[in-house]
Amino acid sequence: MLNNQGRPTQAGEAHGLARETFTGNRALEIDEALIFDQGGFDRTGVDIDEPEEFADRLGGLARKNRADLPGLAEPQAVRHYVRLSRKNYSIDAGLFPLGSCTMKHNPRLNEKMARLPGFADVHPLQPQSTVQGALALMQELSRWLLSSTGMEAVALSPKAGAHGELCGMMAIKAAIVSRGEQETRKTVLVPDSAHGTNPATAALIGFEVESVPAGEDGLVHPAAVREKLGPHVAAIMLTNPNTCGLFEREISEIADAVHQAGGYFYCDGANFNAIVGVARPGDLGVDAMHINLHKTFSTPHGGGGPGSGPVVLSERLAAFAPVPFLRQKDGALTLVEDTEGSQAFGRMTAFHGQMGMYVRALSYMLSHGGDGLRQASQDAVLNANYVRAGLSDLFSQPFGDRPCMHEVLFDESWLKGTDVTTLDFAKALIDEGYHPMTVYFPLVVKGAMLIEPTESESKASLDLFIMAMRDLALRALRGEKERFATAPRFAPRARLDETRAARSPVLKWTARAPVAEAAE
Ligand SMILES: *Cc1c(COP(=O)(O)O)cnc(C)c1O
DSSP states (O other), X not given: OBOTTSOBOOHHHHTTOGGGSSSSOBTTBOOOOOHHHHSBTTOOSSOOOOOOOOOOOSTTOSOOSOOOOOBOOXXXXXXXXXXXXXXXXXXXXXXXXXTTTOOOOOOHHHHHHHTSHHHHTOOTTSOGGGOHHHHHHHHHHHHHHHHHHTOSEEEOOOOSHHHHHHHHHHHHHHHHHHTTOTTTOOEEEEETTSOTHHHHHHHHTTOEEEEEOOOTTSOOOHHHHHHHOSTTEEEEEEESSOTTXXXXXXXXXXXXXXXXXXXXXXXXXXXXXXXXXXXXXXXXXXXXXXXXXXXXXXXXXXXXXXXXXXXXXXXXXXXXXXXXXXXXXXXXXXXXXXXTTSOOOOBSSSSSOOHHHHHHHHHHHHHHXXXXXXXXXXXXXXXXXXXXXXHTTTSOOTTOSOOOSSSEEEXXXXXXXXXXXXXXXXXXXXXXXXXXXXXXXXXXXXXXXXXXXXXXXXXXXXXXXXXXXXXXXHHHHTTOHHHHHTOOSSSSSOOOOHHHHHHSOOOSOOXXXXXXXXXX
């Protein structure tokens, strides 16, 4: 069995479909060998003359062996990457119900604005007098972030949510050092439902992490926090709405208790999409919060690419905000880069952060307006509750059947006795053409399925998703466990042996047998 490149195919065989076509391809689903298996190392895709003799200035460090880069002609290389890109699932391809991640539509208007030469072509080392427009955009974005959160200062430069957490916690640490309490206040409280980045961030900068149990109702209660408070506590890190999709109703009381004990309140703002325009974290007693522009404000989620996670700070922490920050001076905007003469704790990144993301986020804000942002939050909550209502007679909810915020959480107790697990169910959803929901998070709920449809799905799209979920659920309950155990059957690669993949991962390509042998 050969594919288009004359290489043995393996994809189709795994689900027993390979024999149906000569190539192993299935219409638009083209089986793709690794680029190393396609190209020859003795070939090259570019027409450059052999370099003439030249004096090498690498002091004898020049490579002696071949780099072993695959050599492909341009059309082959283009096809390879186009085919790979078609295997991607994305928000532009369909509903992406990944809870906590807020995979909402990325408006094309944002993209158009971000490509304007005045934003796209500026260089961070340009004299500031030549980029006043870009600085004004950063100031306007800051104004929106501050007014929607009710906070005092903002650090725009962090490059992701987790990086923003680090920034906020470093501001808290700087505040504690300025009070001379760095030797005593060493503990950070984190509820057991928190995202893993919260305890990781606290530990990374030397805090000890102590967990706070959530109540039977999935919420953190002031009594549980008070029990842990004392002069050793630097801060609490809390998510609101929390990772169970519930609003922490006693958040103000928790904030007061933490403040009275001399600690700071860090709020993980990943779920801000549920409350923008409805509640301001500053009014709830929050001292620091990151905002994932790629979740709440519709910028693309980068696969490790250029992201942005600005951090807003309360009056108590504003002085410790990192450089650079903006100042208006003599009618011009200045990006202050020097920590001299301020309490700024330092800096998080080279330069100012991700201009392209600032432009996209502000485009989203300006095109929606304050009322439109509020509507988006309300619709996000409505859509999650629509999914909840459409599924709650079949799927079990860990904290009872009650309204959720922007995401709905199910557990796997409804699957009891079916031999189908949350993982199997998620894999079967792939065969239905959906990216699975978030599974096994939050950790406090056994076999969690966390679904966040976001506001940008239409009713028709939600209805189809609900029907697909219901159909799968009924099949699981009817005992069709084979369908789940073997899923996904229609994806380019079938079910992995996850234990083996984790225990003995193959991370390096090694040459296969020559084609002639393999084809026989
Ligand atoms: C997404 C998320 C984070 C981390 O944000 P990144 O931008 O992915 O670094 C932190 N906490 C929660 C609850 C999240 O959902």
